[in-house]
Each structure stands twice: as C-alpha cells, then as structure tokens.
Amino acid sequence: MNASNRQSNIGTAERWISLALGTEFLYRSLKKRNTSALPAAIIGSGLVYRGLMNYCPLYSALGIDRSSRLHGPDAAVTIIVAKPPAELYRFWRDVQNAPLFMSHVSAVHVLDQTHSEWTMTLPGGHSFQWTAEITADEPDSGFEWRSAKGSPFSVNGNVRFKKAHGCRGTQVIASIRFSRSGGGSLLGKLATPLAKYSVRNDLARFKSLMEAGEIPTTEGQPSGRVWADRALVTSEVPA
Amino acid sequence: MKAVCWNGKNDVRVETVPDPKILNPRDAIVRITSTAICGSDLHLYNGVIPTLQAGDILGHEFMGEVVEVGHENGLKRGDRVVVPFTISCGNCFFCKKTLFSLCDNSNPNALLAEKAYGQSGAGLFGFSHMYGGYAGGQAEYVRVPFADVGPIKVPESVTDEQVLFLSDIFPTGYMAAENCNIQPDDIVAVWGCGPVGQFAVRSALLLGAGQVIAIDNVKSRLKLAEQGGAVPLNYDEVDVIDRLKVMTGGMGPDSCIDCVGMESHGVSVDAIYDRVKQSVFLATDRLHALRQAIQACRKGGVISVPGVYGGVLDKFNFGAAFAKGLTFRMGQTHVQKYMPKLLSLVESGLIDPSIVITHRMGLDEAPEGYKLFNEDKDNCIKIVLSPGVSRRAEVRA
Ligand SMILES: [Zn+2]
Ligand SMILES: [Zn+2]
Numbered sequence: 239m240n241a242s243n244r245q246s247n248i249g250t251a252e253r254w255i256s257l258a259l260g261t262e263f264l265y266r267s268l269k270k271r272n273t274s275a276l277p278a279a280i281i282g283s284g285l286v287y288r289g290l291m292n293y294c295p296l297y298s299a300l301g302i303d304r305s306s307r308l309h310g311p312d313a314a315v316t317i318i319v320a321k322p323p324a325e326l327y328r329f330w331r332d333v334q335n336a337p338l339f340m341s342h343v344s345a346v347h348v349l350d351q352t353h354s355e356w357t358m359t360l361p362g363g364h365s366f367q368w369t370a371e372i373t374a375d376e377p378d379s380g381f382e383w384r385s386a387k388g389s390p391f392s393v394n395g396n397v398r399f400k401k402a403h404g405c406r407g408t409q410v411i412a413s414i415r416f417s418r419s420g421g422g423s424l425l426g427k428l429a430t431p432l433a434k435y436s437v438r439n440d441l442a443r444f445k446s447l448m449e450a451g452e453i454p455t456t457e458g459q460p461s462g463r464v465w466a467d468r469a470l471v472t473s474e475v476p477a
Numbered sequence: 478m479k480a481v482c483w484n485g486k487n488d489v490r491v492e493t494v495p496d497p498k499i500l501n502p503r504d505a506i507v508r509i510t511s512t513a514i515c516g517s518d519l520h521l522y523n524g525v526i527p528t529l530q531a532g533d534i535l536g537h538e539f540m541g542e543v544v545e546v547g548h549e550n551g552l553k554r555g556d557r558v559v560v561p562f563t564i565s566c567g568n569c570f571f572c573k574k575t576l577f578s579l580c581d582n583s584n585p586n587a588l589l590a591e592k593a594y595g596q597s598g599a600g601l602f603g604f605s606h607m608y609g610g611y612a613g614g615q616a617e618y619v620r621v622p623f624a625d626v627g628p629i630k631v632p633e634s635v636t637d638e639q640v641l642f643l644s645d646i647f648p649t650g651y652m653a654a655e656n657c658n659i660q661p662d663d664i665v666a667v668w669g670c671g672p673v674g675q676f677a678v679r680s681a682l683l684l685g686a687g688q689v690i691a692i693d694n695v696k697s698r699l700k701l702a703e704q705g706g707a708v709p710l711n712y713d714e715v716d717v718i719d720r721l722k723v724m725t726g727g728m729g730p731d732s733c734i735d736c737v738g739m740e741s742h743g744v745s746v747d748a749i750y751d752r753v754k755q756s757v758f759l760a761t762d763r764l765h766a767l768r769q770a771i772q773a774c775r776k777g778g779v780i781s782v783p784g785v786y787g788g789v790l791d792k793f794n795f796g797a798a799f800a801k802g803l804t805f806r807m808g809q810t811h812v813q814k815y816m817p818k819l820l821s822l823v824e825s826g827l828i829d830p831s832i833v834i835t836h837r838m839g840l841d842e843a844p845e846g847y848k849l850f851n852e853d854k855d856n857c858i859k860i861v862l863s864p865g866v867s868r869r870a871e872v873r874a
Pocket of ligand 2: 565567580582
C-alpha cells in the first residue's frame, strides 16, 4: 500500500514527537473554552494523524483482531437532515460522493460491489490510501464497513438512516471505531475521539450539502491577512 | 478593493485586499453603495468579542448593486439590494420556521459555536469566527452566500439611507417590539436609545403600545426617542426603577426591552462591580440594564432582549424573574422574515429610518468613524459610510 512507502520516510522518534506534540496541541485547544484555539486544534490533529499514520505498522503488527470483537469507545454521532432516508442512503452509499462532504477524503475509487480504495489527505498535505470493505448493507436504511486486510490501520464503522419523528426528515447516525487490541493502546485512546470530531464535522457538511445544496465556506474570501502575517492577533478575552 | 479591517483592540484600518470571488453556487457579489457602523461593531472594535482575527473585514449593515451571481441565484446583475446581516440557507428546519438567524447550514465554524453554546446559530457577516468569520461589507465589494434567500430588491423610489437599515437595526428594533406581544394600552419601557432603541420605540408604537418609555443618559438620544413618540427618562437624573413604578401606578411596564446588551453604562453599585470585574479580566457580560428591566417589569410581563450578549451573566436575579413569572424573548434577528414588511412601511412613508443618521463619511474615514462612534455618544448616533465618496472628494464638496 501507499502508506507503507511513506512510513520509511519518518523515523520512530519523529513519530512520537509528532504524536506527543499533536496531542498536546489538540488537548489544549479542545480543552480551551475560547475558540480562537482553532488553529492549534488543526495543527494538533494534523500532527496526531501524522503520528498515528507512522505508528500504524507497529500497531498493525500488534492489532490483529479486525473482527466483531473490536472494542474501545464507540464514536457515534448523529444529526437530523430534512430529507427522506432513502435519498440520503443512496447518496452516501455511492461512496464516490464521499469527497464532496468528507473533509479528509480526496478521492474514492470503487474496486467492486463492496470494496473501494480511499485516498485521505490530512492537514499538512500528508496523504495515504486504504481499502474499505462493506460488510453489511440494508438498502435505504444503512450499511456497515471496515478496513480491509492490508490497510494501515484497523477500523470499522456504520452509518444508519432512520426516519425522524414527524416531518423532520432523517436521523443520520454514523459511528466509527478503531481497534484497541494491544491493551488500551495510546492509538485507540486518541484515534476514536479524533475520528468522532472529524465525523461530526463531516455529518454537518453532509447535512448542508443535502439541505442547502452546498457546504458553507469562507475559504478563499478576502482579508487583510493576505498582506501581513497577523493571524496570531486575536480578540481573545481571558475567561 | 478597499476594506475596513480589524487589527486589534481599538485599531481598524482601511486596507487594500483582494476582491471577493464566488465560492459557492448560491453566492452573489455585491458592489457596496452604502454601509453603516453598528453598536455591535463597537463590541468588536473594543475587543470584547472572542474569536476575531487581525485582518478580518468588518461590517454587517450594507447594501449595493449585484455585479456577479453564481449558478442558481434568483438575482441578476444590476439588481439593487439590501443584504440581511444573518446568512441563511432557506431550506433547513429553522429557516422553514422563519427562524433565519438560527439557520443550521450557514456557519462553517458551527463546531466552534457548538462547543461554546451547545448548538450553533447562523453565520453572520463581519462578526467573530464563532459566527463563521464571513468577510463583512464595510468594503467596496462583498461576497453574499445564499443570495437567493437573503438580499431584498429595493426600488429606485427609495434612497439608500431610507432602506440601508433593513439590513439589521430596523428589523432588530421591530422584532424586539414584536417579541413583547404588545396589547392595546400596554406600557413598554426601552433601555438604550441607540439606533436599535430608536427603532424599538417606533415599532412598539406602530404595534399599538399605549405608551413607550425610553431610558438613556445621552440627551441627544433621549430627544430623538421623544421625537419618535416616547417619554424620555434620564437615568443620570432619576432612579429608573422608582420612576417606572410611579409612571405605572406601581405595576411596572408590561414589557421591557433591553437594547443595551453587554455594554451597559450605569453609576450604581452593580455597574461598578461589573467594571471592576472586567478590568481584572474576569470577563462576564455587563448587564446593568437587564437587571433593572427584571426588577422593573410587571408580573407576568415580557423581557425582550435584542441587545447582544456573548457569555455568562453574573449577578442575574433569576429569583425575581421566577417569582414574577416573566417571559424572556431574545436572539439575533430573523432579518429575512421582516424585510418585506418593513420595506413596505418605508415605501408607504410610515417610517423614515434615515432619522438616526448623524454622520456621513467616505469608506476611507472608517477609522475616524469608529473612534467618534466609540467616544462621542452625545453627538454620534449612526454613521453611514459610502465607498464611492473619498475623503478628498468630500472635502471639496
Ligand atoms: Zn448591526
Ligand atoms: Zn437554514
């Protein structure tokens, strides 16, 4: 896989530094009530991802269990989308649509009915590939997936589309779980909350795309920052 | 293009920045003809709103001419429009209920707001990054998302100055009054006679209030409220709560509107307490007006809050509110909901919103404008900036 080529580029020490620094950044920024810590959160998640990716061979060697006995915290997140379940299922199940609303997915290549190859691009531009396998599929109501053999990590998840009460549309529930075999490994502890944050973000993007026809953005808008590096001045009020 | 950029506390500058581009299909680009400085811009100017970044373009009250549209817009080049400060998709649960300022799909930083508030409101122009960080309209051009839902076309028969305030303060004052559920003969007390207060006074009367009492300590503002039909009450001269009791036979006003928000002034003990707390960086929202309103309001009355609050309230007498069975109505204005109706009020001549304007300046003069508005409340009620008017041109004219 592509990921294994990249792994040789970065040494063990750097991996751990990435992880430690990233966790620190992320922990501090997420912990902070004040939301001006967003840049730190982005840097943090980038570093953690980097650390995690390079950490993966070690993890893969340890974590063999990709069956239903996966454990670790379940990162289920949910959102209401004002569209019928069948319409949402069809859009999501066509995995080639994923790059339209999943912020870290840059491309999806369908291999066969149940397998697809996903290219992820992380903050900082680092990209890697993995293969997803659909393990259960119930038309108009949801499906389950997991990382296929040979992927650089072991993860599974599912997405369900339930009719919401009244005329509110659909309750979309997505969950993702990283394997934590290896006895409470750091990876399991870090990856799931990170993934949860990312899935929550992607669910909001999915909702906007389905309801409004586009995803809100300010990327590319003008600001005075273009001419001077002043982004570090914020209106933060000590709380 | 030229744009008014925030650079730090009490530091705004007019800078040359790139022109805005269409970023999403439902966007439009508007060439600004008139824009205003708002009281909530002063919150940003004074650095009391977190998550602003140096270089952010300010301004959420603006109008102009459509110069470019995305693929799916109902607008076309040349349309003259007023743009609401709330950015709303028109399709979500909240927009369908006309709760436009609570739109689910317009804040790209919704997760930030969720962390602070549980759920996120709509994106806003020229405000903090928690509300999306959208570039504002104190500029020559602005990008308007969901342009098929927000902007309202205005006829040539009305001037910019008559319709500019449909973007925020007129609907905000109107919604504040509407939230009071005014019955004939009701007495409505309005704290704060800034521009929103002025529109709240006039809207309450339009909605049938029997009497409106306007509270402030700035004489020119009280005078303008009086001209609008209110009974003025200067809190430097009288004890507000006592006076309101006397004026209402001890009952208290049927509804109370707090148009002051978190920048309350006051000389009483709790106001000083608030200021001390702020100066030692235990930042909580100052709420002198709100405390008075709760104390003064009649039993079973309504407290309507159009004034902006951002954080945790300190020394908030919830017990009084409970004991008196008060109803609280508040929030950012659902501007889109009110624009058509208020435009027709302007067209019919029932109200002329331009009465609040005290200063007209070129966009270049924005830094002086902010300073003036911040420091000279006696003379300055509302400043309108025109990108077309340069400083020099105005000197010659
Ligand atoms: Zn405003
Ligand atoms: Zn909406």
